Amino acid sequence: MSELVSAYLPELIIIVFILFNLLASLFFNTYLYKLSKWVTLLGIVFALASTFYLQIEPEAYAFDGSFLSNIYTVFFKILILISGFFLTLLSRNMIREKRDRAFEYFSVFLSGILFAMCAVSATDFVGLFVSLEALGLSCYMLLSFTKSPDAKQLTFGYLVQGAVVSSLFLAGLSVLYGMCAHVDYQQIGLYFSQNQPQILLTFCLVLMTCTILFKLGLVPFSSWLPDTFQGASYPIAAYMSCVPVLACFGVLSRMLMILLNYTFTMKIVFACIAVITILLGSLSAIRQESLKRLMAYSMSVHSGIMLLGLCVFSVYSVSGVLFYLFCYIFSNIGAWSAIILLYDSGKLENLNDLKGLIYHRPYYVIAFTVVLISLAGIAPTCGFVSKLYMASAVARSGFVFLPYLIISLLAFVIMIYAYWRIIRAMFRRIETNISIDNNVISSKFILYACAFATVGICLFSDKIIQLCQLVAYYM
Amino acid sequence: MSFLSLIWLIFLPLVIAGVIMLPVFPNHQVRVRRFAKWFAGFHFAYALLFLAFFDTSLYGMSFEKELTFFGMSWLKSLGISAKFAVDGISLLMVVLTTFVVLITLFMSKIHIRSKHKLYYAMVFLLECAILGIFCSKDMFMFFVFWELSLIPVYFLVSQWGNSEARRAAMKFTLASFVCNMFLFFGMLILYYYNFAVSNVLTANIESLNMDEKIYPLWFQVTVFVNFLIGFVIRVPFAGFHNWYPDIQNKAAAPVNILLSGMLLNTGVYGIIRFNMQVFPEIFKLFAPVLMIWSVVNIVYCGALSIVQPEVKKMVAYANVATMGFVMMGLASLNSTGFNGAVFMALAATIVYCALFVVISCVQFRTKTTYITALGGLGQVMPKCMYLSLIVCFASVGVPFLVMFAPKMMVITGALFSNLEQQLMVKLVAFIGLLAIAVSAGYIMYFFYKVFCSVLLEQWKKLKDLSPQEASVLSALCLVIIYLGVCPMSIVQIYQSVSSIILDVLQV
Numbered sequence: 001m002s003e004l005v006s007a008y009l010p011e012l013i014i015i016v017f018i019l020f021n022l023l024a025s026l027f028f029n030t031y032l033y034k035l036s037k038w039v040t041l042l043g044i045v046f047a048l049a050s051t052f053y054l055q056i057e058p059e060a061y062a063f064d065g066s067f068l069s070n071i072y073t074v075f076f077k078i079l080i081l082i083s084g085f086f087l088t089l090l091s092r093n094m095i096r097e098k099r100d101r102a103f104e105y106f107s108v109f110l111s112g113i114l115f116a117m118c119a120v121s122a123t124d125f126v127g128l129f130v131s132l133e134a135l136g137l138s139c140y141m142l143l144s145f146t147k148s149p150d151a152k153q154l155t156f157g158y159l160v161q162g163a164v165v166s167s168l169f170l171a172g173l174s175v176l177y178g179m180c181a182h183v184d185y186q187q188i189g190l191y192f193s194q195n196q197p198q199i200l201l202t203f204c205l206v207l208m209t210c211t212i213l214f215k216l217g218l219v220p221f222s223s224w225l226p227d228t229f230q231g232a233s234y235p236i237a238a239y240m241s242c243v244p245v246l247a248c249f250g251v252l253s254r255m256l257m258i259l260l261n262y263t264f265t266m267k268i269v270f271a272c273i274a275v276i277t278i279l280l281g282s283l284s285a286i287r288q289e290s291l292k293r294l295m296a297y298s299m300s301v302h303s304g305i306m307l308l309g310l311c312v313f314s315v316y317s318v319s320g321v322l323f324y325l326f327c328y329i330f331s332n333i334g335a336w337s338a339i340i341l342l343y344d345s346g347k348l349e350n351l352n353d354l355k356g357l358i359y360h361r362p363y364y365v366i367a368f369t370v371v372l373i374s375l376a377g378i379a380p381t382c383g384f385v386s387k388l389y390m391a392s393a394v395a396r397s398g399f400v401f402l403p404y405l406i407i408s409l410l411a412f413v414i415m416i417y418a419y420w421r422i423i424r425a426m427f428r429r430i431e432t433n434i435s436i437d438n439n440v441i442s443s444k445f446i447l448y449a450c451a452f453a454t455v456g457i458c459l460f461s462d463k464i465i466q467l468c469q470l471v472a473y474y475m
Numbered sequence: 476m477s478f479l480s481l482i483w484l485i486f487l488p489l490v491i492a493g494v495i496m497l498p499v500f501p502n503h504q505v506r507v508r509r510f511a512k513w514f515a516g517f518h519f520a521y522a523l524l525f526l527a528f529f530d531t532s533l534y535g536m537s538f539e540k541e542l543t544f545f546g547m548s549w550l551k552s553l554g555i556s557a558k559f560a561v562d563g564i565s566l567l568m569v570v571l572t573t574f575v576v577l578i579t580l581f582m583s584k585i586h587i588r589s590k591h592k593l594y595y596a597m598v599f600l601l602e603c604a605i606l607g608i609f610c611s612k613d614m615f616m617f618f619v620f621w622e623l624s625l626i627p628v629y630f631l632v633s634q635w636g637n638s639e640a641r642r643a644a645m646k647f648t649l650a651s652f653v654c655n656m657f658l659f660f661g662m663l664i665l666y667y668y669n670f671a672v673s674n675v676l677t678a679n680i681e682s683l684n685m686d687e688k689i690y691p692l693w694f695q696v697t698v699f700v701n702f703l704i705g706f707v708i709r710v711p712f713a714g715f716h717n718w719y720p721d722i723q724n725k726a727a728a729p730v731n732i733l734l735s736g737m738l739l740n741t742g743v744y745g746i747i748r749f750n751m752q753v754f755p756e757i758f759k760l761f762a763p764v765l766m767i768w769s770v771v772n773i774v775y776c777g778a779l780s781i782v783q784p785e786v787k788k789m790v791a792y793a794n795v796a797t798m799g800f801v802m803m804g805l806a807s808l809n810s811t812g813f814n815g816a817v818f819m820a821l822a823a824t825i826v827y828c829a830l831f832v833v834i835s836c837v838q839f840r841t842k843t844t845y846i847t848a849l850g851g852l853g854q855v856m857p858k859c860m861y862l863s864l865i866v867c868f869a870s871v872g873v874p875f876l877v878m879f880a881p882k883m884m885v886i887t888g889a890l891f892s893n894l895e896q897q898l899m900v901k902l903v904a905f906i907g908l909l910a911i912a913v914s915a916g917y918i919m920y921f922f923y924k925v926f927c928s929v930l931l932e933q934w935k936k937l938k939d940l941s942p943q944e945a946s947v948l949s950a951l952c953l954v955i956i957y958l959g960v961c962p963m964s965i966v967q968i969y970q971s972v973s974s975i976i977l978d979v980l981q982v
Contacts, residue, residue: 362593363498379622385550388615392553395663402664409656416652424641427634459544462551469552 006055007062007069007121010047010077014114017043018107025103033095033102040088040106044113048081061123065184068123072475075322075467076120076250079329083242084113086333086450089442091235093344098145105145109239112138116243120250124183125173125208128251129166132211135247136162142236143228154231158224165214165221172207175200189258202263212252215244217300218307219277226284229296234343237292238336241299242329249325253310253318254475260313270311271404277304278408282415289350291339294418298335298375301415302328308408309390312401317393319472320386323465327374327386327457334371334450338364341443354425364444365426367451374454376419377412382457387412389465479525481540481559484569485606487518488599495596504591508584511595515577518602522573526968529566534971536560536612536681550615554666554676558612563969564747564817565609568740571824572609575736576602581947582832583729585839587635594635598733601627605737609744614662614678617745621658624741625651628734632726640725647718651708654715658705661698665753668694683753699757702749709742710798713772720783720791724844728835731787735794735827743801743820747976751805755979758808763896765806766889770903772799773910780917786837786844789921790830793870796914797823803907804885807900808980812888813973814966819881821965822869822958826878829866829951833859836944837925840937846921851930855937860926862940862948867922869955871915877955880962882911893981 004012020043021036028035051074054060059070088109095102112135119131140162143155177183179200180191192201214221229237260266278301285297302324309320341364342348358365374381394405457464491514494500495507530537541548542557549557561569576598587594604627607620625648632644662678668690669683670676677683708715719739723731751758773796780792801823804816836859837852838844853860869876872883889904940948958965 358590358593366496373626378626379619384619384622389553391659391663392666395667396670405663406656406660409660410653413649413652413656417649420645420648424633424645427630429634459549460547462544462547462549465550465552 003060004062006053007060007067009050009053010081011114011117013047013050014043014110014117017046018110018114021103021107021110025101025107030100033099036102036106037088037092037095040110041085043110044081044085044088048078048085051077051081066122066124066127067118068121070474072254072471073117073121073250075471076246077117079325080113080116080120080243080246083246083329083333084110086337086446087235087239087242089446090238090333090337090340092440092442093340094145094233094235101145105142108138108141112142112239112243116247119247120254122251123185125176125185126183128255129169129173132169132215132247132251133166135244136166136215139240139244142239143232145236146231146233151231154227158228161214161221161224165211168207169211172204172210176204176208179204185254185258192258197263201259202266205259205263205266208255209252212248212255213273215248216303216307217277217296218303219273219280222277222281222300225300226288226293226296229292230290232292234292234336234340237295238333238340241295241332241336245299245303246325246329249306249310249321252307253321256310256313257318257475260311267311267313268400270307271401274304274308274311275404275408275411277301277307278415279411282411282418285418286414286421288418289352291342291349291351291422294351294422295332295335295339297418298415299332301412302332302375305387305390305408305412308401308404309393312394312397314393314397315469315472315475316396317390318475319465319468320390320393322468322471323461324386324390326464326468327382327454330450330453330457331371331374331381331383334447334454335368335375337443337446337450338368338371341440341447344440344443351421351425354422355428356430357426358428364447367447368426369423370451370454371447372419372422376416378416380458381454382461383454385458385461479528479538481538481561481610482542484518484521484525485559485603485610486542487521488514488606489603492596492599492603495592495599500592502592507591507595508580511598512577512580514599515573515580519570519573519577522570525561525566526570529561529563529968531563531968532971534975536562539612553615553678554670555615555678556613557616558679559607559610559616560612561610563972565744567817567821567965567968568609568744569606571740571821572602572605572737575733575824575828578828578832578947578951579729579733579736581943582732582835584943586728586835590634593630597627597630601631601733601737605741608741612680614666614680614683616678617680617748618655618659618662621741621745622655624738625655628738631730631733632722635727635730636725640722643718643721643725647722650715650718654705654708657701661701661705664694664701665698668698680748680753695754695757696760699750699754699761702754703746703761706742706745706750709738709745710802711739711742711795712768712798712802713775713795716772716776716795719795720788723791723831724785724787728831728838731831731835732828735791735831736824739794739798740820740824743798743805743816746802746805747817751976751980758980762806762808762894763899765802766894766900766903769799769802769806770906770910772796772802773907774913777910777913777917781920784846786834786846786849786921786925787831789846789917790827790834793914793917794823794827796910797827797870800882800885800907803889803903804881807885807888807892808894808977809888809892810973810977811884812892813977814970815881815884815888817969817973818962818965819878819885822877822881825951825954825958826866826870829948829955830863830870832944832948832951833863833866836940836948841934846924848931849925849934850928851926852934852937853926854930855934856926856939858940858945859948862945862952863922863926865952865955866948867918869959870918872911874959875956876959877962879959886911 056071115131115134122128217225281297281301288294309317374383377383377387539560604620604624611617629648633641711719776792776796783789801816801819804812872878892900
């Protein structure tokens, strides 16, 4: 029991609150819908607090060693829970529209967070597969909360492709099991350190990473992303650009640590995927008129940059990925909160709707600009420091990856233009009569908090980088 | 001298920009403007104190300060720290920058009609970024300020320019970002190769000297070219110059003054600080190429200047052509040329700021900048005419005015340069000499067209300069005359620095 508590406490708390939400949905659905948000927030805060009681040194295991708790997993859990906290606050208008299903919504929401945390902690491929599938399932269910038939059609592609790639994962896993007779990460690593890896390993790696590339919206599987985001409600789209990304990078760096060291070709393949994603994503992003679709491509491009850092694979680059994720979460949630504020207060969702906003809401526009500048990786924000750190990790690894670095840096300028279009629209000198009556305190709070956080992290980035290096070292 | 802190000098404008943007700050245009002017005056005086207490005999950096956050340096684990220091060259640029801001704020009153808070905040943000560029001791800190300076420029041009300004601002911003990425890439590989060779993780510019360590030639050339691409867009050079006349043509008049006074200097400073100090060997290798490029710049942009239908574009092209002389002086690799080049950069800033001030006065009254629509304004605006005559003479290079000494120094430096390609060098210097005559042509053509030819009917009721405009222009003219009469007062400030740089560079 003590073993379970020392490694599994946050998940236990989340499970308790999922059950509570499910039970509550049976009894008081329509009347006390506002309560559901506070219950969920309480659960997340408890889970966050409980992460400080987890045993991380030495590593703790639960469920016969198939569930790991160390500083690396705790880092990811804290990030996932923080983003969960913000996303819960952003769901305000979503649950106002669907009062009768508010508790249901939050139980699915929390189970997504639960399985994201489990995926990072899994020590074998079976646990990983189950967690990722469950995370995927909760995403599908969240998407189905949108009512319009048009949206269902748009998100259907996600469901079908997701089913296909997860079967690919299973195929790869079975071949891997056939080779080494193990599903445990450490045992597989041990096997390959003693035996010469075969061409089959590359084959497995290709099949197994498909599902993660799919969830991150990387290149061969990026077609679902804009359509799904367009179909989804705003808080759910924000959810899908944060929680699965965190989970997938948590998984990917641990998985690649075992498998990637044995195939140099795959490193190059991953670098190519990253560069092509950045190029295609940013080229598509500059043509978008819908803010949602633009943010979908933005997620894809940022995943590409992190993948480029990851395929270099050193302690340094992993810590770069951790720091990049840390900064990305704040900038991304800030941008989404700004977009959600706009939508909630006037159904504004296109670039053209933003024209001349500076005259009506100057402070809102400035905060949004700061967050976008951070996403674009320009100087006085944390986006710049994370880009600098990531690029320096790639540059440090030797001359092989330098061409990929310069191409992706130049391609990222296109993405800067995509973000800049939003800023340009807001500062447009056109007198429009947009009426924005945004008195949603929670979304405003998140927007301003994220804008301050992006600048603050930039100033105090040294401590966070040291923390990330420590985490990467203990991985 | 503990009250002289570079941190305060650099970040005070940023704080003031924040204060102006605060919701509690009155949104009353007169109050905002007066507050901004008072602050700019104070800041200029503070910068002058640095000049007064500067020890010119000192070799190397002085006033060194590190910005720490509760005792921690910024990004210590990456070897990057927010250290600031100045030497003679950067100190002069700093003082000039604060002076340009003061002048701009005096000229802003009549031209800026909307969004006052945002305008003054952006001017101070730009000032902070430019001062940061000149004072950074750390390569990445330099880059932070380098990128930061783009954001206010975009807003200043697009928000207060004419209807086409947004497109021009966007073009400049994107082109700069592309070139910045080359710069960033060059910095990254320099940083890590230095780490691999010396095993010290640092981005301090002084410890990155490529001369002492063993670097392969191709590597040095690659990094050098990356840096050069990053800097030439700011200078700007022929081939990379397109944004500058475009942006100047479309921006509001005070923004013209600000941009011509601030942006171009940063490019020259970058070339001196990085391409000359960090890669002296490669700079020697590239000197003939840069020499030819500079003369192409002078001739090509000078020729373009003559055919422009608009006054602003004309002066902007003339400005670009003048920057060719700066590069010629740097590439001649001797102390006369180098000192002349740095002086030239400073002098060009003052002279072209003054020309843009003249243009802003004319544009405010006539609401046009087309050269065919202007003419004979000297009859109704005599004060303006006489003051701009001094400015135009200065820009041509008349003796005892500011541009004479640097032009002669640059040409002499180029003539007696010890580069191996003697024939080419002599030819280039000779073309430069001829180009001075051509530049006299286009600047005096500008003067003649605006002030001297037949007065058009619609301009007969124009008023002469207001006291404020007249005082700004006369202040500039005083600086022009003072520096023309005693040029050595400027040169001696950076002589010790230039001797260090040239020790390694001399052929």
